[in-house]
Amino acid sequence: MNELIALKSPLSVNFEVTPVCDLNCEFCFNAEVECKRMEHPSLNQVKSILRALAKAEVFEVRLFGGEFFIYPYWKEVLEYADSLGFFLSFVSNGTHINKDVVKKMLLHRIVCGAISLHGKKSIHERITGVDGSFEATLKGIKSCIDCGLGISILYTLTKDNHRFIFETCEWLKMNGINIDEINVGRLTPYGRAKSDWDKAKLSLKDYLIVFSQIEKVRKELDILANFGDAFPLCLLPQKYHDFVVGCWQGTGFGHIDHMGNVRSCPIAKGSYGNILETPLIEIWTDRLAHFRSLKWLPAKCRECDNFCGGGCSASRYNGGMYAPDEFISQNEEVKNE
Amino acid sequence: MNEKFVPKVNCRFKIRQDIDGYIGFFQTKGVLTFNEVGAFIVSQMTGDKNIQEIGKLVGDNFPKMKNPAGEVVSVAKQLQDSGFF
Numbered sequence: 001m002n003e004l005i006a007l008k009s010p011l012s013v014n015f016e017v018t019p020v021c022d023l024n025c026e027f028c029f030n031a032e033v034e035c036k037r038m039e040h041p042s043l044n045q046v047k048s049i050l051r052a053l054a055k056a057e058v059f060e061v062r063l064f065g066g067e068f069f070i071y072p073y074w075k076e077v078l079e080y081a082d083s084l085g086f087f088l089s090f091v092s093n094g095t096h097i098n099k100d101v102v103k104k105m106l107l108h109r110i111v112c113g114a115i116s117l118h119g120k121k122s123i124h125e126r127i128t129g130v131d132g133s134f135e136a137t138l139k140g141i142k143s144c145i146d147c148g149l150g151i152s153i154l155y156t157l158t159k160d161n162h163r164f165i166f167e168t169c170e171w172l173k174m175n176g177i178n179i180d181e182i183n184v185g186r187l188t189p190y191g192r193a194k195s196d197w198d199k200a201k202l203s204l205k206d207y208l209i210v211f212s213q214i215e216k217v218r219k220e221l222d223i224l225a226n227f228g229d230a231f232p233l234c235l236l237p238q239k240y241h242d243f244v245v246g247c248w249q250g251t252g253f254g255h256i257d258h259m260g261n262v263r264s265c266p267i268a269k270g271s272y273g274n275i276l277e278t279p280l281i282e283i284w285t286d287r288l289a290h291f292r293s294l295k296w297l298p299a300k301c302r303e304c305d306n307f308c309g310g311g312c313s314a315s316r317y318n319g320g321m322y323a324p325d326e327f328i329s330q331n332e333e334v335k336n337e
Numbered sequence: 338m339n340e341k342f343v344p345k346v347n348c349r350f351k352i353r354q355d356i357d358g359y360i361g362f363f364q365t366k367g368v369l370t371f372n373e374v375g376a377f378i379v380s381q382m383t384g385d386k387n388i389q390e391i392g393k394l395v396g397d398n399f400p401k402m403k404n405p406a407g408e409v410v411s412v413a414k415q416l417q418d419s420g421f422f
Contacts, residue, residue, distance in 0.1 A: 008356050011368060057353040059362035087349065087364050109349070111365060150365075252368070285356070 002307045004292040009056035009284045010254035014064040014091065014266050017046055018071040019258050023093050024129035025118075027156060027193035027200070029267045035066055041258045043073040048276055049260045050081050056280035060087040062114075064266070066258070069096035075104060082108040089113050091154070094140030095133055102147040112150035114183070115141050119161040119168050127158060141177060152181040154228070159199075162206050165213040169221050182217065183228030183245065184210060188267045189317040189326075197317050204235060204327055211240040218243075232311040232325050234304070247309055250291045250322075254284070263321070264288060268314040270321040297324055338388065340406065344413045345384030346421050352376050363421065374399055378412045388413060 021028075021035040028035065053061060061081055068074055068090055081088055088108060094115035105113070118127045121134040144151045153172075155165060165184060172179060189197045202210075210227070217225035227240075230247040247253070250264035257263070261271035262283050273283035294302050294310065301310040301324070311325025319326075350363040352371070359376035361369045371379060377398060381391045392406030402408065416422060 006356055007360070011360065011362055059351055059353070085351070087351075087362065 001294075001302050002304065003294050003302075004251045004309075006285060006289070006292055007251055008281050009058055010280075011058070011252040012060035012062065013053060013058055013253070014062045014255045015049065015053070016064045016066060016255070016257045016266075017041075017068050017074070017077055018066040020070060021065055021067040021093070022070055022095070022130070023067070023133060025116075025156075025192070026127050026129065027158060027187055027191065029188065029191040029193070030066065038066075040071055043076055045260075045276075046071075046073070046077055046258075047080055049256060050077075050084055050086075052260070052275040052280055053256070054084040054086070056275075056284070058086070058280070060089065063088065063090040064255075065092070067093050067096065069101060078104060078108045078110075092116070092140070093128070093133070093137060095136035097140030097143050099143045099147060102143050102149055105149060106147065110149065112152070112180075113144065114152045114154050115144070116154045116156065117141070117168070118156055118158070119164050120171055123161045123164060126160065127156075138177065141179070145178060150180045152183055153179050154183055154185060156185045157187050157202055157206075157210060159202065159206070162202060162210050163213075165210065165225070166216050166221075169217045169223055169225070173221055173223070179223060181224040181226065183226050184214065186229045186231070186312055186315060188312070188314045189319075190267050190269060190314065194317070201317075201326075207231070208236075211236065211243060214243050215240070230309050230312040230325070232301075232327055233306055233308040235327055241306075244308070247312065249313070250288050264291060265314050265322070268319070268321050291322055296322065298328060301328065338410055338413055338417070340389035340392070341387050342413070343384060343387045344382040344391070344416070344422060346379065346382050346416065348421070350379075352380055366421065374402065374408060375412055378409050379416070382413070382416070 018040045019030060019035055019038045020040055069092055088110045090113040092115050117137055118124050124134045125131055141151055169182060187193055187202060193200055214225040217223050227244045231244050233241050255263040255266040260274045260276040262273055262275060272287040297310040311328060313322035315326040316323040348364045348366055350361055352359055352361040359371040361379060378395060381394060388409050392409045395405035395409060
């Protein structure tokens with residue numbers, strides 16, 4: 001039987017330093033917290049969370065939000081996190097990144113990061129809900145590339161943009177924006193995307209269109225295009241299997257929100273515990289044991305020789321903190337032992 | 338690979354003891370797992386000791402080990418083949 005390995009703590013975490021964001025993305029997983037109305041956490045609280053992560057010997061912290069670069073003390077966070085010896089990276093909407101911001105990141109040993117871009121101008125701004133956000137994001141991407149900071153584009157799939165991955169990458173290349181990588185991410189039924197899920201969700205056929213474009217981006221544009229989330233490999237042609245990065249949540253990867261709550265996945269809600277109250281090592285080793293046992297997956301996944309983790313555990317509507325992938329038949333028997 | 342070779346891992350890295358063995362995190366390159374001796378050897382590959390000197394340190398710290406220099410060469414070759422030098 002397949003199962004996930006147990007580590008004492010995540011190797012890498014997304015740390016949601018602030019829940020506040022100035023965009024209004026139509027699928028935002030954080031929408032229920034009304035990210036524009038939230039208040040930033042105190043710097044002391046952020047530092048306390050970083051110390052708890054250091055104590056658990058987490059290697060890498062990906063500075064995340066909300067939008068990390070609108071946190072009033074983002075420079076202090078960089079300095080403090082670097083002083084604790086973390087490998088640092090970031091996930092951003094890019095709209096507040098300029099060359100001075102990049103220089104500060106390089107000073108604190110950040111060598112790569114990820115910026116969200118969901119299509120060309122009209123599509124991107126329809127998704128973010130903010131006029132001018134496309135140009136602002138491009139400026140952020142260019143600033144990073146010009147200063148030698150590696151950038152991966154995060155492209156969250158929607159009904160609106162899933163056919164335009166190749167077109168977007170081609171446009172970037174033609175306009176001299178030489179990205180290292182694009183990671184295409186699944187739309188999941190959380191936050192704002194949940195409210196009209198039947199209309200918003202992508203079909204298996206839609207995903208096959210996505211994979212054909214990933215192949216085309218790799219072949220014709222020489223850009224490393226990946227499917228950045230997990231997907232049931234048994235539903236994909238063999239030639240696409242290597243495109244799927246997969247997911248290491250609950251073993252090597254975790255998510256910490258701005259209050260210190262631990263999740264295994266950035267998207268799926270709930271908490272396994274709070275690292276300001278309970279050591280992360282205790283939370284990670286004890287409270288995720290059932291998740292890692294995979295007893296919640298159908299037998300065919302647990303016994304599969306080409307194990308893919310059973311796809312994305314955050315993809316099923318009303319799946320809670322984890323559930324079998326939305327495309328794995330609900331008729332498959334799951335024995336809760 | 339001779340004993341005068343000075344191995345230096347070409348990226349920033351850290352190693353931690355975990356539930357079952359040791360895990361090394363190598364910036365932008367990925368993750369490797371080690372046993373205790375392997376973790377000790379890699380942590381010495383910072384460009385200031387040659388294979389022979391690292392082998393001596395391994396012998397001092399793990400006296401039951403039969404061929405410490407051979408072990409260092411073996412680890413160094415694996416890292417070299419994987420593009421870590």
